[in-house]
Amino acid sequence: MSATAPAESAVENTGSRSTRVLGAIIAVGTPLLLLLAFVWSPEDDVMQDAVRLLYIHVPVAILTYVAFSLTAVGSVAYLWKGSRWWDTVAHSAAEVGVVFCGLTLVTGSIWGRPTWNTWWEWGDVRLVTTLVLFLVYVGYLAFRRVPADPGVRARRAAIIGIIGALQIPIVRYSVQWWENSTLHQQGSLTDGKLENLTLFTWFIGQVVLGAIFLWLLVHRFRVAWLEDEIDTHGLVDALEERRAEAMVGVDEAVGGPVDGRIPSDGGQS
């Protein structure tokens, strides 16, 4: 992502060379991931075909943590430096994070039906904490839409973004802290239990979904930046336009420009 914001007047879309490269990676990687996950990789001894959903579920869950951590970093940086760029990063990351957190819950629920024989398990601490994480950031996004002074809203949202991040370690380590209150397994990835094609498929899933995450984040950032530009300069520009229109009307009425210049006939017409 470029450190400089898109120029207000020159922007016709939110695409750029970097997003087009990401788009190409996604276009090639998505069919490859689907083939690897649903055709080429073997089924699991215990989970059987349900394991294939984990090639999406696990990367999406990891990217949820990344998104909300980025919101916290952006929030701290905004409070520290007061930079609108960081505030926009925090806001954009939270929006993409909520989408990914929702996907985590949905894919987990679909996976849980054949594996645990239930769509939802209230006794599972990771499910419950992930749902709470989702709701915390839904609240954050609701706050971002509150009509208020942009500076006040950004500062308060930054505090909510930092507080919200406290939930991330709770979700991440819940299966270790409350071992007896979860159906989730401990981290197979970090324990080195995955191997060969399974590990490779997970890796491709992480890369492709990571590219989708970045693509969404960059576009959302640019849209949010342009929205801010409209909020900041939109009224001034609209006033300038109306003023110009009014001057044209006056010009026509008096038979010439009136912006301080004397008409050619000395104003007699």
Add this chain to the structure above:
Amino acid sequence: MIRDSLLVAGKDLRIEWRARVLTNQVAPFTLLIVVLFGFALDANPGTLRDTAPGLFWVAVLLVTMLAVQRAAAIETADAAQQRMLLSDLDPGAVFLGKMAALVVQLLALEVLLAAAVLVLFDVSVREPALMVVAAIVATVGIAAAGTLYGALAVGLGVRETLLPILLLPTLAPVLIGATRTFGDAFDRVAADGWAWLGLLGVFAVLYCVIGTLAYGVLLEET
């Protein structure tokens, strides 16, 4: 700092005592919630006894919304917050004072609520000490988060609808921990209540620290 906190807490409690909003409106609402739970669960004594810990804390959270809205309203009325800023009080002390006042109010409501639950739901307490300590620690955590989020929503036109969506998910860990602790105290669940008390303690300390540090930022901009 302690002196400033006591001053702010005393001010909030005095205003509340004179306005009588807590006793005339919030306390009857607390009893109403217990009665509604009884109707909703078909007045089944076994079900009510089993769910009493959860119902108690859900009722506390609902009442907290009202109490926090009220505490925030005190500050917005007549530009009270701006005047407090001029008085050169430490923002952290203001936070702790407002939190302490909220703790006192919530504990008073919880005593009433506990009496109603014990009598109407026919619940017996196996470990009163655990119940009392858990109520105090959980209430400190709820009041700290409530005071912080109340300040975040101050001055915004949509405070009434915004506060629950911000605060309730944040208080979910307290609801879980306090329900488990009360379940143990009421002898309704096989949980180690004293262990869950640790989670409540961590939550309370965390939000007291965050609130004390962040309140200055929030006060400055109002």
